[in-house]
Amino acid sequence: MTSGQEVHTAVGARLRQVEQxxxxxxxxxxxxxxxxxRPLTIxxxxxxxxxxxxxxxxxxxxxLEQAGVVRRVQVHDEFAxxxxxxxxxxxxxxxxxxxxxxxxxxxxxxPLERALEKAIARVTxxxxxxxxxxxxxxxxLCASCR
Amino acid sequence: MTSGQEVHTAVGARLRQVEQxxxxxxxxxxxxxxxxxRPLTIxxxxxxxxxxxxxxxxxxxxxLEQAGVVRRVQVHDEFAxxxxxxxxxxxxxxxxxxxxxxxxxxxxxxPLERALEKAIARVTxxxxxxxxxxxxxxxxLCASCR
DNA sequence: CTCAGTGCAAAGGATTTGCATGCCG
DNA sequence: CGGCATGCAAATCCTTTGCACTGAG
Numbered sequence: 269m270t271s272g273q274e275v276h277t278a279v280g281a282r283l284r285q286v287e288q289x290x291x292x293x294x295x296x297x298x299x300x301x302x303x304x305x306r307p308l309t310i311x312x313x314x315x316x317x318x319x320x321x322x323x324x325x326x327x328x329x330x331x332l333e334q335a336g337v338v339r340r341v342q343v344h345d346e347f348a349x350x351x352x353x354x355x356x357x358x359x360x361x362x363x364x365x366x367x368x369x370x371x372x373x374x375x376x377x378x379p380l381e382r383a384l385e386k387a388i389a390r391v392t393x394x395x396x397x398x399x400x401x402x403x404x405x406x407x408x409l410c411a412s413c414r
Numbered sequence: 415m416t417s418g419q420e421v422h423t424a425v426g427a428r429l430r431q432v433e434q435x436x437x438x439x440x441x442x443x444x445x446x447x448x449x450x451x452r453p454l455t456i457x458x459x460x461x462x463x464x465x466x467x468x469x470x471x472x473x474x475x476x477x478l479e480q481a482g483v484v485r486r487v488q489v490h491d492e493f494a495x496x497x498x499x500x501x502x503x504x505x506x507x508x509x510x511x512x513x514x515x516x517x518x519x520x521x522x523x524x525p526l527e528r529a530l531e532k533a534i535a536r537v538t539x540x541x542x543x544x545x546x547x548x549x550x551x552x553x554x555l556c557a558s559c560r
Numbered sequence: 561c562t563c564a565g566t567g568c569a570a571a572g573g574a575t576t577t578g579c580a581t582g583c584c585g
Numbered sequence: 586c587g588g589c590a591t592g593c594a595a596a597t598c599c600t601t602t603g604c605a606c607t608g609a610g
Contacts, residue, residue: 310574323576326574326575326576327577348575
């Protein structure tokens with residue numbers, strides 16, 4: 269896990285690469301997401317920092333996504349969710365609770381992760397599909413919804 | 415892979431379990447999805463069979479989903495997609511092309527699938543999250559978009 | 561006859577955009 | 586100063602719903 273300061277430095281660099289500024293509200297969005305440790309919906313983000321107007325949140329999250337700073341996570345939920353890019357945090361997957369709709373991060377054992385990557389390489393060779401990344405979600409019930 | 419006739423029989427049974435009829439338009443939806451071999455968006459489904467009005471398609475897909483006949487697949491796409499439930503087809507995963515937005519089905523080698531299940535069992539034990547199913551998507555570029 | 565299913569048109573709701581204003585560079 | 590970022594409000598667009606009609610049992 270990188271410190272908050274490092275994250276901001278890295279985010280600033282990425283934004284500059286796509287000729288975007290690292291403004292105060294964008295910084296706030298990054299702060300909220302960095303502090304969550306799980307993908308957040310827009311309503312969650314807005315309630316976390318009341319100074320963020322809805323439309324600016326949507327607009328800035330789109331900019332941040334384009335800059336490779338945040339990632340949009342789509343689930344069966346009605347709301348889209350956002351999280352920091354894995355380069356800024358760590359490679360992980362999601363536990364999707366069908367009871368309460370919450371999403372938690374988790375990481376799989378290193379050996380399995382390696383097996384996944386090997387298998388993905390085989391898929392590329394066999395199908396001609398060039399995989400940039402993979403998503404492994406577990407769908408079920410979290411401890412409090414069981 | 416089950417034949418078209420078997421699929422209809424199984425679908426009819428599931429609908430009866432939730433006290434729903436297997437009507438002509440529901441049958442058409444199942445036919446379209448069975449013939450696709452990949453998750454389809456509503457526009458794709460509608461253009462495949464012009465006799466399906468939009469609102470009925472949405473409504474019947476919701477019924478079929480509730481009956482466990484179809485599954486809603488959410489991707490970065492703007493449209494939701496639907497596919498037949500895995501019990502009616504076969505356990506598989508998705509190749510998501512970021513170029514054209516298309517989604518293809520694929521299956522991973524049996525040994526990896528077993529490794530996944532073992533790892534999932536460990537996650538359940540360690541975190542208290544009770545996983546009913548898993549999703550493994552590969553995100554990248556398909557052969558024609560490379 | 562009764563009631564679920566259908567289809568049209570209108571409503572809903574998350575997300576996007578137009579436009580006037582403020583602020584960074 | 587010039588142009589991007591902002592914030593409000595209005596528009597978009599996928600999806601859902603109200604309502605009158607049809608058809609199966």
